[in-house]
Amino acid sequence: MEDAEVVLRRAPLFEGLDEESARALRRQMPDVKLSRGEHLFMEGQEGDKLYIVLDGKLKLTRAAADGRENLLSVLGPGEMFGELSLFDPRPRTASVSAITDATLAGLAHDALRAWLRDHPDVSIHMLQALARRLRRANDVVADLVFTDVPGRVAKNLLDLADRFGEQERDGLHVHHDLTQEELAQLVGASRETVNKALADFAARGWIQLSAKSVLLLDTDRLRKRAS
Amino acid sequence: MEDAEVVLRRAPLFEGLDEESARALRRQMPDVKLSRGEHLFMEGQEGDKLYIVLDGKLKLTRAAADGRENLLSVLGPGEMFGELSLFDPRPRTASVSAITDATLAGLAHDALRAWLRDHPDVSIHMLQALARRLRRANDVVADLVFTDVPGRVAKNLLDLADRFGEQERDGLHVHHDLTQEELAQLVGASRETVNKALADFAARGWIQLSAKSVLLLDTDRLRKRAS
DNA sequence: TCCGGAATGTGATCCCGCGCACATCTGTTG
DNA sequence: CAACAGATGTGCGCGGGATCACATTCCGGA
Numbered sequence: 001m002e003d004a005e006v007v008l009r010r011a012p013l014f015e016g017l018d019e020e021s022a023r024a025l026r027r028q029m030p031d032v033k034l035s036r037g038e039h040l041f042m043e044g045q046e047g048d049k050l051y052i053v054l055d056g057k058l059k060l061t062r063a064a065a066d067g068r069e070n071l072l073s074v075l076g077p078g079e080m081f082g083e084l085s086l087f088d089p090r091p092r093t094a095s096v097s098a099i100t101d102a103t104l105a106g107l108a109h110d111a112l113r114a115w116l117r118d119h120p121d122v123s124i125h126m127l128q129a130l131a132r133r134l135r136r137a138n139d140v141v142a143d144l145v146f147t148d149v150p151g152r153v154a155k156n157l158l159d160l161a162d163r164f165g166e167q168e169r170d171g172l173h174v175h176h177d178l179t180q181e182e183l184a185q186l187v188g189a190s191r192e193t194v195n196k197a198l199a200d201f202a203a204r205g206w207i208q209l210s211a212k213s214v215l216l217l218d219t220d221r222l223r224k225r226a227s
Numbered sequence: 228m229e230d231a232e233v234v235l236r237r238a239p240l241f242e243g244l245d246e247e248s249a250r251a252l253r254r255q256m257p258d259v260k261l262s263r264g265e266h267l268f269m270e271g272q273e274g275d276k277l278y279i280v281l282d283g284k285l286k287l288t289r290a291a292a293d294g295r296e297n298l299l300s301v302l303g304p305g306e307m308f309g310e311l312s313l314f315d316p317r318p319r320t321a322s323v324s325a326i327t328d329a330t331l332a333g334l335a336h337d338a339l340r341a342w343l344r345d346h347p348d349v350s351i352h353m354l355q356a357l358a359r360r361l362r363r364a365n366d367v368v369a370d371l372v373f374t375d376v377p378g379r380v381a382k383n384l385l386d387l388a389d390r391f392g393e394q395e396r397d398g399l400h401v402h403h404d405l406t407q408e409e410l411a412q413l414v415g416a417s418r419e420t421v422n423k424a425l426a427d428f429a430a431r432g433w434i435q436l437s438a439k440s441v442l443l444l445d446t447d448r449l450r451k452r453a454s
Numbered sequence: 455t456c457c458g459g460a461a462t463g464t465g466a467t468c469c470c471g472c473g474c475a476c477a478t479c480t481g482t483t484g
Numbered sequence: 485c486a487a488c489a490g491a492t493g494t495g496c497g498c499g500g501g502a503t504c505a506c507a508t509t510c511c512g513g514a
Contacts, residue, residue, distance in 0.1 A: 062365070064373045065454065072365060087351070087358035093365065120347035124314070127350060130357040131314035137364035138289070138299060138320065144371040145415040146291045149501070179461065188372040190502055195463065211461085211510075227292070376471065406491065417472055422493065438480075438491085 004031075004054045008105065010078035011052045012129035016121060025115060029105040034058075034098040047085030047092040048109045053077050056102025057164075057177050060094050061185070071185035074099070074178065076163055080129065086112060099177050147226070149189045150197040154226035156187050157207070161216055171208070172216040179212070201225075231258075231281045235332065237305035238279045239356035243348060252342060256332040261285075261325040274312030274319045275336045280304050283329025284391075284404050287321050288412070298412035301326070301403065303390055307356065313339060326404050374453070376416045377424040381453035383414050384434070388443055398435070399443040406439070428452075 005026070008014050014022055031054070034040060041047065043063060058075040072094055075081055085092050086109050107115075116123050143152055157174065165174045178186070184194040198214075201207045206222055208215040216222065232253070235241050241249055258281070261267060268274065270290060285302040299321055302308055312319050313336050334342075343350050370379055384401065392401045405413070411421040425441075428434045433449055435442040443449065 062369050064369070068373060070369055070372050072368070084358045084362060087354045088362060090362075093362055116351065117347070120344070120350070123347070123350040123354060124343065127314045127353060127357065130354065130361060131311045134357060134361050134364060135311060135315060135317075135320055137361060137368065141299070141364065141367055141371065141415075142289050142291070142297055144368065145297050146295060180463095181461075188368075191462090192464080192503080193501055196501095199463070209462095407493095408491080418492090419473080419494080420471055423471095426493070436492095 004103070004105070007054050007077045008052060011080050012125045013050075013052065013080060013107070013122065015125040017119075021119065025107075026105070028111045028115075029107045032104040032106050034102045034104070036098055036101050038098050040096040040098070040104070041082075041092055042095045043093060044091050047082060049106045050083040050086055050109075050112055051081055051096075051104045051106050053079050053081075054103040054105055056098060056100045058096055058102055058104075059099050059178075059182065060096050062094050069185050070188065071182055074160070074163075074176065074186070083112075083126070083130075099182070144188055149187065149193050150200065151226050152187045152189065153183075153194055153197040154201070154222045156183070157214060157216065158219065158222055158226060161219070165216070168215075170215065170217075172219065173213060174216060175213045177212050231330070231332070234281050234304045235279060238307050239352045240277075240279065240307060240334070240349065242352040244346075248346065252334075253332070255338045255342075256334045259331040259333050261329045261331070263325055263328050265325050267323040267325070267331070268309075268319055269322045270320060271318050274309060276333045277307065277310040277313055277336075277339055278323075278331045278333050279307050281330040281332055283325060283327045285323055285329055285331075286326050286405075286409065287323050289321050296412050297415065298409055301387070301390075301405065301413070310339075310353070326409070371415055376414065376420050377427065378453050379414045379416065380410075380421055380424040381428070381449045383410070384441060384443065385446065385449055385453060388446070392443070395442075397442065397444075399446065400440060401443060402440045404439050 005022075008026065009022070014025065017025065029052070032040070032051070034056070040051070040058070053075050055077055058081075060072040060075060060081060062070045062072060064070070075096075081096065082092070116126075143155060147155065160176045161172055161174045164176060165172045167173075176183070180195055180198070181191045184191040187194055198207070198209060201222070202209050204221070206216075206218045206225075208217060232249075235253065236249070241252065244252065256279070259267070259278070261283070267278070267285070280302050282304055285308075287299045287302060287308060289297045289299060291297070302323075308323065309319075343353075370382060374382065387403045388399055388401045391403060392399045394400075403410070407422055407425070408418045411418040414421055425434070425436060428449070429436050431448070433443070433445040433452075435444060
């Protein structure tokens with residue numbers, strides 16, 4: 001695991017802070033540990049904390065009435081989440097659970113409010129973070145409307161690669177830690193259809209499949225298929 | 228047209244401001260007038276202004292490479308838009324054009340920055356506004372994944388009703404000012420399929436169609452169909 | 455080390471919604 | 485007010501993708 005303090009510095013909440021302030025803020029954020037599969041919070045609960053991922057991966061999901069699930073995003077080290085219920089005081093609209101063992105830093109609602117009051121420039125960085133996420137959300141909508149399932153699979157693979165990929169001799173290795181079921185929920189399609197798209201990409205030599213990870217061999221072709 | 232100053236007060240940017248400050252801010256926001264069909268800005272342009280709608284309706288659209296369009300949202304009086312490129316300094320990711328004659332108030336990038344610096348509590352309201360929009364965007368994603376076209380049509384009608392509907396003797400009248408083509412782009416479906424859904428709702432007596440508006444007769448049934 | 459349940463791979467079938475082709479039916483403009 | 489373009493209504497066929505139904509493989513725990 002990377003050094004927690006280094007990871008924290010990547011989060012919008014800590015952007016532009018001097019050493020001193022960063023340490024002060026960090027003291028208000030106790031660590032939370034989760035084991036693989038464990039839930040941090042569930043849709044519908046009151047939300048009074050914001051979190052930053054220190055280590056591991058989490059998933060942010062929404063459930064439909066009939067039990068089907070939709071995976072809004074995969075969260076890795078340095079990423080912030082859970083702040084929506086703070087600014088817009090309503091119950092959580094998504095659940096969060098760990099897809100690997102994970103460590104988080106949590107900041108209470110009231111502490112954040114006080115912090116923003118005393119450090120006005122921090123809210124600018126928070127605005128930036130929300131603006132980026134809003135753009136992203138609009139991209140996802142556009143993809144769902146315009147792009148077919150294989151295209152969305154390709155796009156999501158490239159996106160995961162950007163965030164979790166490691167260049168190796170034989171290709172770009174992406175440890176996404178997702179089952180195909182989860183990948184399908186992320187793409188917004190059925191598990192079977194996603195599996196067939198992956199099998200097709202593999203047959204073409206664009207990727208190589210293994211458990212909870214993919215090796216990207218031809219990102220150019222994938223990129224072309226995605227657009 | 229409602230009084231411009233009254234409408235402005237509904238925008239997040241003006242929330243919680245005293246008379247004095249509101250007037251000062253207003254002086255920095257010159258009016259912009261658009262005629263029906265006119266474009267305010269296009270996808271890909273540099274964005275250096277934020278706007279608040281004073282009167283009329285606008286649409287926020289995204290285009291795919293092949294020319295197909297997606298309608299992200301319909302903007303009415305009191306609504307703010309165009310702020311994303313300010314916080315996340317990249318070209319505009321959507322185009323805006325007037326669906327009726329409209330009047331806007333525009334605030335330049337630099338003026339906003341300065342304003343936020345001098346009035347730190349305003350950024351809290353901006354954060355609230357973005358948080359709400361992010362939730363909304365996630366709702367749209369969930370609908371695209373889980374709900375069929377007639378369901379999405381019903382949901383969008385109810386949503387438009389919330390924002391533009393007027394209760395009358397015979398029902399809830401919604402002047403959305405959209406063509407069925409535009410409604411289809413909002414729903415994320417083809418014009419034909421949306422038309423058939425509307426015709427079906429009308430045949431069941433749930434709604435009554437007229438040009439650029441709908442009369443909702445049975446919102447309960449619609450709500451049930453939407454979920 | 456063996457077992458059982460989950461995660462994968464892959465066909466067969468069905469159906470929603472798109473695209474195309476028209477026939478109205480507006481309402482806008484010369 | 486004529487005439488034309490754009491908006492609306494509706495049928496039909498096709499195809500992408502969901503759903504169902506298995507076979508197979510993988511993996512973690514007793």
